Structures are given as structure tokens and as C-alpha cells.
Amino acid sequence: MTGRAAVAGTVGIVLVSHSGPVAESVAALATGLAGAGAGAPVAPAGGTPDGGLGTSAELIAEAARSVDGGAGVALLVDLGSAVLTVKAMLAEGDELPEGARLVDAPFLEGAVAAVVTASTGADLVAVSAAAGEAYGYRKE
Amino acid sequence: MPETALDAAFFVRWMTEVAAVVDREARHLTDLDSAIGDADHGSNLQRGFTAVRTLLEKEPPATPGAALMAAGRTLISTVGGASGPLYGTLLRRTGKTLGDAERVDLEQLRDGLRAGVDAVGQLGGSAPGDKTMLDALDPAVTALADGFASAAEAAGQGARATVPLQARKGRASYLGERSIGHEDPGAASSALLFAALAEVAR
Numbered sequence: 387m388t389g390r391a392a393v394a395g396t397v398g399i400v401l402v403s404h405s406g407p408v409a410e411s412v413a414a415l416a417t418g419l420a421g422a423g424a425g426a427p428v429a430p431a432g433g434t435p436d437g438g439l440g441t442s443a444e445l446i447a448e449a450a451r452s453v454d455g456g457a458g459v460a461l462l463v464d465l466g467s468a469v470l471t472v473k474a475m476l477a478e479g480d481e482l483p484e485g486a487r488l489v490d491a492p493f494l495e496g497a498v499a500a501v502v503t504a505s506t507g508a509d510l511v512a513v514s515a516a517a518g519e520a521y522g523y524r525k526e
Numbered sequence: 527m528p529e530t531a532l533d534a535a536f537f538v539r540w541m542t543e544v545a546a547v548v549d550r551e552a553r554h555l556t557d558l559d560s561a562i563g564d565a566d567h568g569s570n571l572q573r574g575f576t577a578v579r580t581l582l583e584k585e586p587p588a589t590p591g592a593a594l595m596a597a598g599r600t601l602i603s604t605v606g607g608a609s610g611p612l613y614g615t616l617l618r619r620t621g622k623t624l625g626d627a628e629r630v631d632l633e634q635l636r637d638g639l640r641a642g643v644d645a646v647g648q649l650g651g652s653a654p655g656d657k658t659m660l661d662a663l664d665p666a667v668t669a670l671a672d673g674f675a676s677a678a679e680a681a682g683q684g685a686r687a688t689v690p691l692q693a694r695k696g697r698a699s700y701l702g703e704r705s706i707g708h709e710d711p712g713a714a715s716s717a718l719l720f721a722a723l724a725e726v727a728r
Contacts, residue, residue: 440566440606466696467608473649474602474611478618481603 391452392427397504397513398453399428401497402446402463402472406433412494416501426504427453428497441467447481458485458510460500462517464493485510491517533629536726537593538582543722545575551718558711562698566607567711574605574613590630594621594638608696609712612646612659613719619645636670643667650695657691657698657705659712666720678717678724685713 392398399416403409409432417428429449434440450459459482463469472488475481487510489496496517503516548555548571556568578597587593598618601610620642624630630638643663647653654664662684669680686709693705 434606438606440570441610442606443603443610467606467610470608470611470649471602474615477615477645477649478622479599479602 392455393425394455395457396426396455396507397457397500397510398450398455398459399426399497399500399504399513400446400449400453400459400461401428401430401432401493402441402449402461402468403430403432403493404439404441404464404466404468406430406437408432408464412497415494416497419498420501420505426501427455428501429453441471443471443475443479443481446472446475450482450486454483454485456485458487458513459483460487460489460504460510460513460517462489462491462493462496462500487514489514489517492520495520495523531629532590532631532635534587534589534593537590538586539726540723541575541578541582541593541597543726544719545579547718547722547725548572548575548715551715555711555715558709558714561708562693562701562705563711564607564697567609567715570605570607570609571613571715574601574610577601577604589624589626589628590635591621591624591626594618594624597621608650609659609715612650612712615649616642616646616663618642632670632673636667639663639667639670652695655691656694657688657710657713658693658695659710659716661685661688661691661710662713662716662720666716674720674724674727678720681717681720685709685717688713 401409401413409430413428413430429452431445431449434442461472499520500513500517504513552568552572559565559567578600581600594617598614602614620638623638623641652658654660662681665684666677666681670677688710693699698705
């Protein structure tokens with residue numbers, strides 16, 4: 387698994403996609419664009435454990451644990467079952483660390499904003515807000 | 527089995543019957559899903575309910591609530607598609623509502639399922655008429671007041687009634703009007719859930 391492990395006091399980022407390669411690539415892109423000094427831990431959780439397309443609660447829980455440094459974990463998701471699985475885990479389960487939060491943001495642009503912001507030491511509210519603001523980034 | 531005495535074993539039999547029915551109907555569910563979805567509904571539910579059956583056989587639950595919560599948790603962690611968190615939330619919330627009671631009656635089960643169905647609507651942001659599993663679940667829970675057979679009948683009718691609807695949720699909604707004319711796979715599998723319930727209650 388690519389990504390960086392938990393850093394105490396820094397918000398962790400989990401990227402949940404239907405596809406393992408998409409989650410890993412977006413993690414690599416966001417980390418790369420955040421720059422050399424970027425210290426926020428990022429973990430991809432894409433696809434199913436056997437490498438297929440889909441969503442795995444186990445991979446998500448494992449990724450969230452790996453980036454949890456006590457300052458909260460921001461989960462960014464792509465579509466459908468990725469959204470519903472994280473919501474269901476947050477609603478009733480105990481699989482996710484305390485302080486885990488689903489961030490309403492576009493997957494790729496939001497991931498870049500979240501990693502850059504988290505790397506400045508910002509808290510979970512600020513990281514979530516920065517990711518959500520990516521919805522306002524017009525391209526035309 | 528009197529209606530007033532549904533114990534943990536009854537709920538294990540229900541989940542075991544669902545696994546068997548889903549096994550038999552997996553190809554049909556996947557065919558429905560290939561028309562308007564991503565052609566994995568049958569195999570996803572098969573994997574999920576097979577895991578549920580295995581778990582409940584290995585670790586028999588003490589109460590109806592525990593049976594459904596274990597089943598729901600297992601579906602969320604094994605299905606891999608949107609039906610996992612949706613069915614998982616349905617069963618987990620229903621189980622939670624049933625609490626620690628060793629036996630539940632029909633009315634308690636109906637109240638529990640109503641809470642579960644509401645949770646599904648909240649999770650998916652959907653309502654009856656959107657061409658989703660709610661179109662079978664909602665009338666089934668209402669009809670449960672008249673017994674298990676009525677609930678199964680209402681679920682089947684609800685599923686068939688999704689054919690002329692246009693999908694407003696999930697991947698099928700991208701198809702717009704082209705989703706019309708196909709039965710919703712989630713509504714079809716929800717009808718199987720209630721068919722299995724009626725079967726074990728006979």
C-alpha cells in the first residue's frame with residue numbers, strides 16, 4: 387500500500403475509490419502536489435481485497451487506522467457504494483477511529499486540497515472545509 | 527411457530543433461507559442488474575449472505591437483535607457494492623431496535639423493520655418511487671401488519687411496480703429514461719428477503 391503512516395497531531399486522509407489503482411494514484415498525486423514538505427498521512431482504500439472494483443469496509447478501516455494520529459481522519463470518497471459504505475460505517479459501526487469524518491468534496495480536487503491543508507497542521511474542520519471548497523473550482 | 531414467539535433461532539433460519547434463495551436467484555438478480563446497473567448484484571449478495579450464514583452457524587446469536595446486527599455487520603464488510611451498506615444498515619438498525627429481547631412478536635418485528643427501512647432511506651437519500659429497494663421494502667413492512675404472507679406479496683408487487691419507473695438514485699439514474707422498462711434489482715432482492723421470511727414463518 388502506498389501512502390504515509392500516522393503523524394501525531396496531524397489530520398489523516400483516507401481516499402476511498404471503487405478502484406485500487408485510482409485510490410493509489412490520487413494519493414500519489416495529492417502527496418506530490420502538496421510538495422516535499424507535506425507531512426499529512428494519506429492512505430488509499432480502493433477496490434475490493436481481491437483487487438476487483440468495489441468498496442471494502444475492511445480496507446477502509448485499515449487505512450483509517452493507519453493514518454489516525456489523534457487529530458481526526460478525513461475520508462474522501464468517489465461514488466455509490468464508497469459513499470454508502472463510509473456513511474454506514476460512521477452511522478452504526480465501531481470500525482472507524484474516533485474523529486473519523488466523511489468529507490463532502492470532489493474526490494481528486496478535494497484530495498489535493500485536503501492533503502495540502504492537513505500538511506499545514508490545520509484541524510479536521512479546516513481540512514474538511516478546504517476539501518469541500520474544491521466544489522467551487524470552476525474550469526470554464 | 528406462533529407469531530408471538532420469534533426467537534434467535536427463527537432469525538437464523540430466516541437469514542439461512544435468504545442465503546439459499548439468493549443462491550438460487552443470483553443469476554436472475556445479476557441479469558436485472560446488467561440491464562441498468564453494473565451486473566454484480568447477484569454475486570455480491572451471494573457472497574454477503576453466504577458469509578452471514580457461515581457466521582451465524584459458527585457463532586449462534588443469543589437474541590433476535592444480535593442475529594440481525596451480526597448479519598448486518600457482515601453484509602457491510604463482505605458485499606463490496608452499494609447493496610452491502612444498504613442491506614447491512616437495514617438489518618443492523620432493525621436488530622438494534624429489537625434490543626436484547628429473547629423473543630419478539632410480529633408487532634415488534636414490524637416496528638424494528640420500519641426503523642431499519644427508514645435508516646435505509648436516510649442512508650441513500652431516497653424515498654419510495656425512486657426505483658430502489660425501498661419500493662419493495664416500504665409496502666412490505668406496512669403489509670406485515672396482516673402477516674408474513676401479505677408482506678411477501680406486497681414486496682413482490684412493489685418490486686414488479688418498479689418496471690415503469692425512472693431511476694432517480696444510483697448508477698441506474700445516469701440512464702435517465704432508459705432505466706424505464708426494467709425491474710430494479712434491489713427491489714427484486716428485497717422481495718426475496720420477505721419471501722424468505724414468509725417461507726420460514728409458514
